[in-house]
Amino acid sequence: MRRIAWVLAAFLAAAVPAHAQVFSPKTFELANGLQVVVVENHRAPVVVQMVWYKAGAADEVQGKSGIAHFLEHLMFKGTKDVPPGEFSRRVARLGGRDNAFTGWDYTAYFQNVASDRLESVMQLEADRMANLVLSEAEVTPERDVIVEERRQVVDQRPAAKLREQTSAALFVNHPYGRPIIGWEHEMQGLTRQDALDWYARWYAPNNAMLVIAGDVSAEAVRVLAERYYGPIPRKAIPQRVRAQEPPPLAARRVELRDPRVRQPSWSRSWLAPSHAAAFGGVGADQTDALDLAAELLGGAASSRLVRALVHDKSLATGIAASYDPTSLDPTSFTVSASPRPGVDVAALESAIEAVLRDTLAAGFGDAEVAQAKTRLADSAILVRDSAQAGARAFGAAFATGRDVAYVESWPARLAAVTTAQVNAALRAILSSEAHVTSVLLPKPGS
Amino acid sequence: MRRFVAALLLLLAVGVSVAHAQGQRIEAVRSPGGIEAWLVRDNSLPLLAIEFSWRGGSAQDPAGQEGLTALMADMLTQGAGTRDQQAFSAELENRSIALGFSAGLDTVQGSLRVLSRDKTLGISLLAEALGQPRFDSEQVERLRANVLASLSRDETSPETLARRAFARAAFGDHVYARPTRGTPETVKALATADMRAQLARLLARDNLVVAAVGDTTPEELGALLDRAFGGLPQAARLSPVAQVAIGGAGKTFVIPRPGSQTYALFGHQGVGRDDPDLFAATVVNYILGGGGFNSRLMLSVRERAGLTYGIGTGLAIFDAAALVQGSTSSDNRTLARALDMVRAEWAEMGKDGPTADELQGAKDFLTGSYPLQFDGSSRIARLMVGARLDGRGRDWFEERQRRVREVTLADAKRVAARLFDPARLLVVAVGEPAGLTASE
Numbered sequence: 001m002r003r004i005a006w007v008l009a010a011f012l013a014a015a016v017p018a019h020a021q022v023f024s025p026k027t028f029e030l031a032n033g034l035q036v037v038v039v040e041n042h043r044a045p046v047v048v049q050m051v052w053y054k055a056g057a058a059d060e061v062q063g064k065s066g067i068a069h070f071l072e073h074l075m076f077k078g079t080k081d082v083p084p085g086e087f088s089r090r091v092a093r094l095g096g097r098d099n100a101f102t103g104w105d106y107t108a109y110f111q112n113v114a115s116d117r118l119e120s121v122m123q124l125e126a127d128r129m130a131n132l133v134l135s136e137a138e139v140t141p142e143r144d145v146i147v148e149e150r151r152q153v154v155d156q157r158p159a160a161k162l163r164e165q166t167s168a169a170l171f172v173n174h175p176y177g178r179p180i181i182g183w184e185h186e187m188q189g190l191t192r193q194d195a196l197d198w199y200a201r202w203y204a205p206n207n208a209m210l211v212i213a214g215d216v217s218a219e220a221v222r223v224l225a226e227r228y229y230g231p232i233p234r235k236a237i238p239q240r241v242r243a244q245e246p247p248p249l250a251a252r253r254v255e256l257r258d259p260r261v262r263q264p265s266w267s268r269s270w271l272a273p274s275h276a277a278a279f280g281g282v283g284a285d286q287t288d289a290l291d292l293a294a295e296l297l298g299g300a301a302s303s304r305l306v307r308a309l310v311h312d313k314s315l316a317t318g319i320a321a322s323y324d325p326t327s328l329d330p331t332s333f334t335v336s337a338s339p340r341p342g343v344d345v346a347a348l349e350s351a352i353e354a355v356l357r358d359t360l361a362a363g364f365g366d367a368e369v370a371q372a373k374t375r376l377a378d379s380a381i382l383v384r385d386s387a388q389a390g391a392r393a394f395g396a397a398f399a400t401g402r403d404v405a406y407v408e409s410w411p412a413r414l415a416a417v418t419t420a421q422v423n424a425a426l427r428a429i430l431s432s433e434a435h436v437t438s439v440l441l442p443k444p445g446s
Numbered sequence: 447m448r449r450f451v452a453a454l455l456l457l458l459a460v461g462v463s464v465a466h467a468q469g470q471r472i473e474a475v476r477s478p479g480g481i482e483a484w485l486v487r488d489n490s491l492p493l494l495a496i497e498f499s500w501r502g503g504s505a506q507d508p509a510g511q512e513g514l515t516a517l518m519a520d521m522l523t524q525g526a527g528t529r530d531q532q533a534f535s536a537e538l539e540n541r542s543i544a545l546g547f548s549a550g551l552d553t554v555q556g557s558l559r560v561l562s563r564d565k566t567l568g569i570s571l572l573a574e575a576l577g578q579p580r581f582d583s584e585q586v587e588r589l590r591a592n593v594l595a596s597l598s599r600d601e602t603s604p605e606t607l608a609r610r611a612f613a614r615a616a617f618g619d620h621v622y623a624r625p626t627r628g629t630p631e632t633v634k635a636l637a638t639a640d641m642r643a644q645l646a647r648l649l650a651r652d653n654l655v656v657a658a659v660g661d662t663t664p665e666e667l668g669a670l671l672d673r674a675f676g677g678l679p680q681a682a683r684l685s686p687v688a689q690v691a692i693g694g695a696g697k698t699f700v701i702p703r704p705g706s707q708t709y710a711l712f713g714h715q716g717v718g719r720d721d722p723d724l725f726a727a728t729v730v731n732y733i734l735g736g737g738g739f740n741s742r743l744m745l746s747v748r749e750r751a752g753l754t755y756g757i758g759t760g761l762a763i764f765d766a767a768a769l770v771q772g773s774t775s776s777d778n779r780t781l782a783r784a785l786d787m788v789r790a791e792w793a794e795m796g797k798d799g800p801t802a803d804e805l806q807g808a809k810d811f812l813t814g815s816y817p818l819q820f821d822g823s824s825r826i827a828r829l830m831v832g833a834r835l836d837g838r839g840r841d842w843f844e845e846r847q848r849r850v851r852e853v854t855l856a857d858a859k860r861v862a863a864r865l866f867d868p869a870r871l872l873v874v875a876v877g878e879p880a881g882l883t884a885s886e
Contacts, residue, residue, distance in 0.1 A: 043490055044820045076739070085749065088739040093807050095814015097738075112818050144752030151707045152755050152775045156604065259704055260602040263595050301535040310588070311532065317592045340591045341598065371540050378542035378561060384491055386822045 021408045022380045023390040026218035030225060032234045033206025037394045037404055038221045039213035041387040047118050047214030048388040050110040051125055052395035055202035057182075058104040058175040058329070059240055064194055066182020069102040070146055071195045075109065076100075077138040079131035084138050087124060094120055104176050105328045106399030112388065115215040119224055126228035129208065132199055139192040147188065150181050158258035159265065159440055166438040169252045170269050170332055173243045204235035209398040213391040242329060245271060245279075248434035259443040264345050267336035268352075270435045272323060276401030279330035282428045287325035288410075289417045290333065293426035294323040295372045296364050297356075298335060302371075305335065308355045315340060315348050328400045333429050345439055360430060363423035373414055380411050472830065472840045475658075477668035479676045483656040484830045484840065485667055488823065492562035494660035495823035496674075497831045499555040501653040502684040504626035505766075511640060513628020515648065517589060518641040519547040519554050524585040526574035531585045534571070543568045544824075545575065551626060552687075552765040553835065554648060558674075559824055562661045569670045576649060577677040581638045593633050600627075604709035604876040607701050608773075612711045612874045615694030621687060622767055650682035651675060657830035659823040687766045691715060694872035700884040701876045708781040708877025712788060713771030714870040717861075719763045719836050725849045726861035727761060727770070732808040733800045734791060734866065735759025735772050740807070742791050747774065753784045770865060781879040789868040796866035799859030812850045816843075 026038045057068045078084040091098040096113035098121075111121040154160045164179045171177030181187070210229060212221045248271055273279040275287045282290065298305040298321030309316040319337040335356070339348045383389045393407050473485045483496075504515045523538075523545055525531040538545055544559040545568065560568035600606040610625060617623035628636070654675060658667055692715040717727045728736075735743040735758050743757045759772030776784040800808070820826050833842040875882055 043488065044817060046818050046821060085740075085745070089807070092737060092740045092811045093814075095811055095816070095818075097815060097818060112815075114814055114817050117814070141750065141752030145748055145755055148707075148753070148775070148777065149755035151777065156705050156707050156709075156775075262598040262601050301539050302532070307532070314584075314588065317588075317595050338595065341595050375539065375542055381491065381561065382493065382542065382559075385493065385824075388821060 022410060023384065023393070023408065025390070025394065025404060025408070027404050028218075028222060030205065030230050032230065032232055033204075034225070034229050034232075035209040035398060036221065036225050037209065037211045038216065038218040039211070039387075039390040039394075040217060041213060041384070041390075042215050043387060045115050045215045046112060046387060047115040047212060047216050048110055048112045048391050049118065049121050049125060050108055050211045050213075050391045050395050051129070052106050052108045052209045052211065052399050053202055054105070054207050054240070054399045055107055055198075056103045056105040056399070057178060057180040058242055059202070060175065060178070063186060064190065065178045066146065066180075066187040067190055067194050067198050068107055069181050070143070070187070070190050071198045072100045072102045072107050072109075073142050073146060074134055074139065074195050075128055075132065077142070078133050079127050080133055081131070082124065082127060084135075087128070090124060091121060096121060102180055103399075104180060106396065108395055108399075110391070118212070118216060118221075122224050122228050126232065129203060129205065129229070130232045132203075134192050134195060136192055139195065143187070143190060146181065147184060150184055150187065154179070154181065158256060158261050161258075162254065162256040162438055162440050165254050165256065166267070166269060166436055169254050169438075170271065170436045171245060172248070174245045174329060175242055176327075176329065176331070201238060204237060205229055205232045206234040207237045209395055211391040211394050214387045240328070245330060248432065251433050252436045254436060254438045255441065256439075257441045257443045261440055261442045263338060263341070264442065265336065265338045265440045266345050266348055266352075266438070267334055268435050268437045269332045269334040270429050270432055271330055272333040272429050273325065274327040274329060274331045274400065275325040275406070276327070277329050280428055280432065282425050286421060286425045288413050289421035290323060290425040290429065291325060292369065292372050292376070292414075292417055293364070293422050294321045294333065295376065296368055296422070297321040297359060297426065300372070300375065304359050305337075305352065305355055309337060309348070309351060313351055315343050315351050319352070326396050326400050345441070349437070356430060360427050364419060366419045369417075369419045369422055373417065376414055377411055473664055474840065475664045475667050475671075477671040479672040481651065481654065481656065481668075481671045481675050483658055483667060483671060484834065485657070485662070485664060486659045486826060486830070487662065488659055489661045491823075492661055493823060494560055494562060494565055494568075494658065494662050495827045496558045496656065496658045496670075497555070497824060497827035498557075498654060498656040498675075499553040499831050499835055500649050500682065501553055501655070501835070502648045502682055503550045503553045505551050505621045505687050506644070506648055506685055507621075507624065507626075507628075510632060511628075511636060512624045512632040513593065513626070514632075514636055514640055514644050515554060516549040516627050517593060517633070517636055518644045519549040520589050521581055521586065521641060522547045522575045522579050522645075524589065525580040525582050526571070527578040527580075529574070530580065530582060537567070537571060541567060543571065545571055547575070549626065551622065555831075557824060557828075565662070565666075565670060569674050572674045573677060576675070579645070581641060583638070586638055586641075590633060590636070593627060594630055597627060597630055597633065602703065604703055604705075604775075607703065608709055608711045608874045608876045611699050611701055611876075612713070612771075612872065615697060615699060615872055615874070616692045616713075616769070617690055617767065618693050620690040620766075622690060622764065646679060647683045650679045652680060653682040653684065654678070655831050655834045657827045657834065659827045659830075690767045692767065692769055692872070695870040696872070696885070698873040698883065698885045699875070700879065700882060701874065702878060703876050705877060706778060707775050708778050708875050708879040708882075709773070709775045710781060710785060710873060710875045710879075711771065711773050712785070712871050712873045713759075713762075713769050714867065714872060716761050716763070716768040716770040717865065718768040721768075723857070723861045723864065725846075726853045726857040727865055728812065729805065729808045729850065729853050730795065730800060730858050730862040730865060731759055731761050731770060732812060733804045734795045737808065737811065742795065743772070743788060746791060747784050747787050751784075751787065753777070753780045753787070757784070757788075778878045779880050781875060781877065782881040785873065785875075785882065789871065792866050792868040792871065795862050796868070797863070799855070799862040802855050805853070805855055805858050809850055809853065813847050816847060
């Protein structure tokens, strides 16, 4: 405790103002509504282009789960000018790496290239924003690919199967309860027309953000963005209407026993606010406090749960509290743990409950909150070590109801959080008994 | 110094005397105590990254003590000097210092990243971790339990099951066949005295390789390196590791595991890092299976047939062995067909080699994408350590580009014929694959 003042003093002396921005990006908007963010970073002659669409798995209509992710795959299947398979081939010829990912709230595409090749990948990415062409011959084998993907990343992994079941239990009404990749029986029924409908509905410049990060100037990006993305017409984009959660009323328990499980694991999840949506009496403006609470509870080696369960009581090989407020609608706060070999899951569970009870009753002190704030503030410096990390923060914020200024204000917001806010946010969320407990167990006799 | 990679590539383009010009970018530092390091100065952020490796890794585990080097490496940051585990980790955490060690087959590697304000503290924690690790019994038992838990999880992991079976078949009774994290029996038997002895034997000054990137000067770095590593013994006592040719040629193993999908590893003898054909092999591997979405295997097995989410190959190069190896997953009903397609592509590449267009595409990618790796201080330092471990000079990052560009179509065809032989493929499949017959 005596070291706090010293730690803070040293931090302030490090020539980084406490309220510095994080990435200091330049932003502008094209006439067709495309948001453009440029993060200049000249440490290496490389650049990343990302295009984020405000359309993810939670925007799917019921019965068509997986279409957002399926379309992501199909976006590599060609346009009027670029034949199937040619997109990735051209990026590779440019020495680039390209891929894409789908979340509940967004779909994003990216290419990493040497900075003198940016123009070519901007031309390619802009082309498929408006000119996708899909034939049955391309769609059918790709549907088999996503089914194989599901088998590989979900069916083969008991922990992943349990995560799906846990989300389905936690969200009783909101589409966050559906897997992003889709349920297999619905994936099998996805058609070319479903994909084209999805594309027509959501893919437009006025529903997208272009992020360029790396060794490039904002002026140069503006010229290229006007040239390639500028001519794409805007579209009428529907509201993102999602069924919302009713107040949770009961504790739920999800258990999966599988012969492939050798070590049990345990987790408990509560619904929690996102940075764009309040929940359980905790406002969206209190998510930084809740983020700090997660760090203090189980985000660090010196956190309460790690100290108690891993070290003092030797009941767990690992334990963590995780909370990511980057979502459009209310999200989850989760504590997860793996028992030491030979430790009963029930004993672990009651020991965790005891630590949570004590923590909620006593709260965190000013000194530990200050330490956690310092650590998180440091991470705002460290993240700039990679030219490309910033691109993700802006795109994800954009697609989840926040903006560039919000990302940049993070150090200032963090500095303003009080100990009382941290404790109040944690109590409001973790005092609820309407949580979902999830247990992965070996199959008896296996 | 902020744009050293750019500068480096420009030099290539204009053909300036490379070694000399690059010497100004990657500086060779020799500390007063005689520790050598490569340094890239970069003061655009207030941080310093130091990466280091010692030659000699898990392959130095004595027989019956498999897992020793790995556990020893993990223990170094579990309390040192006057700080017990809690105090040590709190010091790292509260100052945002990243310090860690891990064991590979051929090296023990370490990494330190500090904000500039904490260089002195970071270095003294590193020195304590190396010179005065506590090996407190409570922490030894905790990490032992973690290893046992992870070994037990591995018993059903298709990737681990396949990797182990492949290593047994490929390496026979060579040390490379042994599990680097050990077995439950060997891990239970590891004693603190064994770890201390292994530390004293492996982590010395004469087998240490260091590189740094960040906010420092050669003078300051020299002093920091002496403080960090000056207390190590002068010489390591390594057991020689004999070269081993890849065995199991033409064999197929099937390891039953319940589930709808089968995971498969396949491979055979590759080329070593000092082989004159290394870059021709790199190019033809890229074309067959290393090129992501554009490789022949991905195009036939995923894009055209829809049999897998992913398939790829790579050159795996160790100090004492070299492999070309690939992996894929497919439905139990289609895995055998996917492997047939692998064999057909393997045979075709061996017979005819790549086309001129494929060769150019591979060279464009391999040279064009190379700068992308240089993103982040620790990554750049790690690349320099890797180059030094491989015995390369400071002009390596340019030489590597030149050697890729110099691969001719004749080279590529000759090396494809030398490298790819479907009859020699060793296959390990984990799952319940229909129609795949084990040879053993």
